[in-house]
Amino acid sequence: MMDPTLIDFNFTHQAHWIIILPMLGFLLELIIGKYWWRKGGMFATLSILGSMIISFGCLYNVYVQEMPFYEYSWEWFYPGIVAGFTIDPLSLAMLCMVSFISFFIHFYAIGYMAHDCAKNVYFAETALFTGSMFGLILANNLLQLFIFWEMVGVCSYLLIGFWWHRPEAAAAGKKAWMSCAVGDCLFLLGIAIMFTIMVGTPGVSATEPISFNQIFQNLGHLHHAAPIFGIPALTLICVLFMCGVLGKSAGFPLHVWIPDAMEGPTTVSALIHAATMVTAGVYLIARAFPIFLAAPNALMIVAFMGAFTALYASTLGLVVNDLKRIFAYSTISQLGYMIAILGCGAVLGVTAVAYALFHLVAHAFFKALLFLSSGSVLHGIGNVRDIKEMGGLLKGMPWTGYAMLAGALALIAFPFTAGYYSKDMIIEESYIYATHGGALGYMVWIFLVLGVILTATYTFRAWYLAMTGEPRSYPAVHPHECGIWMKTTLIVLSVFALGLGIMTGGGHKFWDFLKQTFEQETLTATGAYPGLDMHDIAHYGGNTLMHHGAHPPQWVIYLPLLLMIAGIAIATAVYYKNRIDVSKYVKKDNPIYQILWNKYYLDYLFKDILAEKIIMTLFTFWDVLDRYVIDGVVNLLSWITIQSGQVSRKLQTGMVQNYATAVIFGVSMLMILVIMIRGGI
C-alpha cells in the first residue's frame, strides 16, 4: 500500500481541469497546432496527459487517502439548473480508464496519423472527443450529462467521417449520427419527464431537480408519481434512458452504425470502442442505477436487451470478413454483457455496477489493444481489411501479431487475463440472477453463456486467418512492422489486457472500491448527501436484493471455461489445421449464412423499408401539404400585404403640407375625443 501522506494535495477540488484541459488542447491544436512539433498532436496528447494526472490524483485522494466523495455544483442559467462534477468511485474508475486509454491512443496516433495532411484537425477532434467524455463522466446532473453526451456524438460523427472524401466514410458518419439521434431524442424526452415529475411531485423539495443525488434522495416520493399511459413514471423514464443507451452503446436494434463506423481511422475506432463513446451508455445506466432499481421492471428490460445484444452480435461476428468489423461486433457483444449484468442488479444491487464497470475497464484495455493492433496490420499491409486477403502476417509483424493475440485471449476470457476475471464473474452472477429471476433470468444466462463459445470462435477465426497460414494476397507477402510510437502503446496495453485482473487481486480490489459508490455519503460545498439504502430503493421497484453473496454451483463456474476452450478448438480445427471444410456451408444459397451475411436484414429494414418506403411516402404527403396548404397560407398573407401596400402607398403624397394637415387633424380629433369621453378638459 502506498503511504497515504505521500502526496498532500487535494485533486478532487481541481476536477474541473479534467474537462478544461482537453478543451484547451482542442483549441490550441485547431488554431496553432499545425505550426508546431510534427504539425499537430502535441497539444492534444499533453492536455490528455494532464487530465490523466489529475484523474489519478483524484483516485489517489479517494482510494488511498480515503477522502470523502465530493460533489460540486454551481448555478448555471435557471434556478435549479446547475453545472457541476461528482467524484465518486464510479466516476473515478471511468475517468482513469478513459484518460489512460485515450492518452495511449493519442500516443499511438502520433505514429499512425504521421502522414495525414489534416493531422492537427484529427488531434483537435480527438481531444474534444475525450474532453466531452470527461464532461459526461463528471456530470452531476442529467442535463450536463446530456449536453456532453451529444458532444460525444458530434465528435464521433466528425471522426468517423474524418476521411470525408471517401463516400463510405461520409455515409458512415451520417449513419452513426442518425442512429444515435433516434436514441438521444428519447433520452431527452426521459430527462424532460424526470424534470417534470421532480418539480411536480408533492413532498419533493428539490432545489436541483435533475441532479443525480437529488433524484436519488427523493426516489421514495418519486415512485408514487402518477403513471403515464398506464406505465409507472419511473419505468417510462428508465425505458427512455435505455433507448438513449441502446443508441450510444450500440444495443440492438440501434447498433447498425457500429460496423460502418469502421470507415474512420483505426485510432478513432479504438477510441470509440474502448474509451470515449460506447462506454457512455453503460456509464449512464451505472450512474442512474438507483433510478433503474426503483423503477418496476426496468432492470428486467435492461438485462434482457443486454443479453440478447450479446448473443445477437456474436452470431454476426462469425461471418464478417473485415478484420475491424469482427472486432466491432465483438464490442457490441461485450457491451451487451455489461448491460446485462447491470440488469442483474435487480437482484445483486450495487455489486452489479461494480462487475459491469470492471468488465468495462478490462474491455477498454483489450479492445483498444485489438483495434490498435489491427490498425498496425492495416498500416503494415496498405489498408487491406479483408481477412481473406491476409494470412501469415505473424512472421512479418510479430509484435503486432502477439499483441493481437494478447487482446484476443483477454476478449475470450482466457484464464488469468483481464477478461477472465471480469466476464466469468458476469456469467456466474447472471446465473444467480437467473435462480431469482424466473424464466427470463435463465434466458439471460443462456444467452450470455452461448455468447462465450461464439466469441471464442470468431475471435480466433480472425486471428488465425490474419496471422497464420500462407499469405493470400500480394500486400500480405511483405508486411512491415509498425514504428516505435505504436509499438510502445501495444506493449503497454498488452500488459494491462493480460495483467489487469491479477493487479486488482482478481478484481476484488476494484469491486470493493466500486461497491461504495451509492451507499456512502457525498460531500458538497454546502452540506452532504447521505448514503442510499439500496434495499429500500429496491423495494420501491418491487425488487428484492440478496443479503449475502450466494455461490453458483461448480458446473456453472466451469461451463464458460469449457465453452471457451470448445470455441478455440472449433476455430483451430477449421481455420488453423483445416480439418473441417466449412466452405460447403459458407455459400450464398445457405439460408442461415444468407441471413447472417445480411445482418438479419436489419439494415434492409431500416434503410429500404423504414426510410425509403414508409418515411419517404410520409414525406410525399407532407410535401403536398407543405406545397399547397402551408405555402398557400404564406402566399395569401404576402398577397394581402402587397395589395394593401399598393392601396395605402397613395397616402404618401410627398407633400409636407398634407402631412402637417393630417397631424393637426389627428390631434384635433384626439382632443375632441378626450373632451367627449371625459366631459370637459
Place this chain on the structure above:
Amino acid sequence: MTLGENFELLVFAVLAVVLIFTAIMVIASKEIVHSALYLLGTFATVAGIYILSKATFIGIVQIFVYIGAIGILIIFAVMLTTREVGG
C-alpha cells in the same frame, strides 16, 4: 380695477394686436425678406409678453435666442436661397 392693472391690460392689448398683425404678415407678405423681418417683430412682441407676465428671464432668453440666433439664421437662409429680390 386699479390704474396699474388697467395700464397692464392696455399694454397687453397693444402687444396682442401687434403680435397678431405681424404673425399674419409673416404668412401674407409676398416678399420673403419682409416675412423674415415680420417674424423678428413677432419674436420681439412675444418677448414683451413674457416680460409683461413677470417671466423676465425667459423674455431675455427669447430675445437672445430667437432674435439673435434664429432670426439671423433665417435671414441668412433667405439671402442664400433667393436669386433676386422679390423672387
Place this chain on the structure above:
Amino acid sequence: MIPLEYYLLLAGILFAIGAYGIMTLSNGIKLLMCVELMLNAANMNLVAFSTHINDASGQVFALFSIALAAAEAAVGFAIILMVYRLRAEIDIDNVKLLRW
C-alpha cells in the same frame, strides 16, 4: 393681473396662424417660420400657466423648448439650403422625395 384666458386666446390665435401657414404655404423657408410661430405659441402657454400657478417649472420647460427650437431651426435651414443646392429651388411642392 391679466386673466389667464387672454394669454391662452392669444397663443391659440398665434398657433392657428402658424398652422394655417404650414398647411397652405409652399415656400420651405416660410414653412419653417410658421413652425417657429407655433413653437412660440406653445411657449407662451407654458409661461402663462407658470405665472398663473406661481410655479417656475413651466418657465424651465419653456427654456428647454427654446433651446430645442434653436437646434431644430439650424437643422431645418441646413436641409433647406441643401435642397436649394441640389434643386436650385425651395418650393417644396416640387420637392417630393418621399412620394411613392
